[in-house]
């Protein structure tokens with residue numbers, strides 16, 4: 555019986571773990587930044603719509 559072929563996170567090298575962690579971190583940051591940017595863009599467009607009297611809500 556051998557466990558050498560078992561694949562798990564414990565078998566990843568340090569660099570592979572760092573790469574995965576960095577990727578996850580970047581993804582999280584980009585999601586947060588994207589959501590914040592979308593909210594600001596939406597608010598700006600919303601204000602403009604009201605300023606020109608465009609029916610909105």
Ligand SMILES: [Zn+2]
Nearest residue numbers: 600604610611
């Ligand atoms: Zn509105």
